[in-house]
Amino acid sequence: MxxxxxxxxxxxxxxxxxxxxxxxxxxxxxxxxxxxxxxxxxxxxxxxxxxxxxxxxxxxxxxxxxxxxxxxxxxxxxxxxxxxxxxxxxxxxxxxxxxxxxxxxxxxxxxxxxxxxxxxxxxxxxxxxxxEDAVALLPPRISLDLPPGTRVSLYPLGPVGGRSGGLRWPVDGLAFSPADTVGTSNEATGPVTLDVDAPRMLVIVPVAEAGRLETGLNDAKSWPRDGRDR
CATH class of the missing domain: 3.40.50.10240 (Thiamin pyrophosphokinase, catalytic domain)
Known part of the structure; x- marks a missing residue:
């Protein structure tokens, strides 16, 4: 409906x-x-x-x-x-x-x-x-023009994998899940790129960087509808 x-x-x-x-x-x-x-x-x-x-x-x-x-x-x-x-x-x-x-x-x-x-x-x-924070679900790929040292936390809502650029601790090859591996308290070394393979990853940044997160969301391609529009 x-x-x-x-x-x-x-x-x-x-x-x-x-x-x-x-x-x-x-x-x-x-x-x-x-x-x-x-x-x-x-x-x-x-x-x-x-x-x-x-x-x-x-x-x-x-x-x-x-x-x-x-x-x-x-x-x-x-x-x-x-x-x-x-x-x-x-x-x-x-x-x-x-x-x-x-x-x-x-x-x-x-x-x-x-x-x-x-x-x-x-x-x-x-x-x-x-x-304190601005939070969004990550699209398939996003670019965030964040200053070096910005806190970037990733939190999975289910099994999900991803790749990153511009993070102090890269996430490539990690198998994220809520009960196993999470990515909180990471840090930007400069502009950040994030790719995820499923719509299950939250990104959390300081509220002062909400505008940069908004720009990244607006520029990103959204996940397709999958029948859960109810």
Whole structure:
């Protein structure tokens, strides 16, 4: 099932209920083609002076006082409980890039669930921005113009192999898996290239380098759809 609610040619800002940097949120809102609140993420939107174009979710964490301030036609309740609000939102957005704020830095189980959604919807470019980090699922190949010394962490969500250039510790030939080999706390020696053979690898960089990660995602070829668009 694919019921698109927001269809844009430019980046879309998606706001969850976790901690956000209000100034960064407003900067990303200014260059986004639409603003979407994931259920209670609408609170952060209004607190930053941003009116969401849509609020999507099961509405179990949207206070009535906040809901009353949003035009009813912009509130899209999806009542099923088989998916998270992040999943409901991401599958309801068609855009070249989704910038997700408020999905990192609060409840760890929520963050883990968001990582699963990134893998499930690997064909959809999405970067999550938190207080310390920016996170994305790696496309098949990406180039990142990172300064030497930048922390670059790779975390597998399943078995995956890859190749790298510009990392202090190359990953060529390694068999990554969550219970065996991971690639956290690596370091850039200059511009980085990463190739992976499956849509199962997260890349994590300092939030100060979110713009460079965004550029790399925009320039990269996405994973093809594989029937998991649901």
């Amino acid at each position: 694919s019921d698109v609610i927001i269809d844009r040619d430019g980046p879309v800002l998606l706001v969850g209920g976790g901690p956000v940097d209000p100034e960064r949120l407003k900067r990303d809102a200014a260059r986004s083609s639409a603003i979407v609140g994931a259920d209670g993420g609408a609170v952060a939107c209004l607190s930053a002076g941003l009116m969401p174009d849509a609020v999507i979710g099961d509405m179990d964490s949207l206070p009535e006082a906040i809901r009353a301030r949003i035009p009813a036609k912009r509130v899209h309740e999806i009542a099923e409980q088989d998916s998270t609000d992040f999943d409901k939102c991401l599958r309801s957005i068609r855009a070249p890039l989704v910038l997700g704020h408020g999905f990192l830095g609060a409840r760890f189980d929520h963050a883990l669930a968001a990582m699963t959604v990134l893998a499930r919807r690997s064909f959809q470019r999405c970067m999550l921005i938190g207080p």
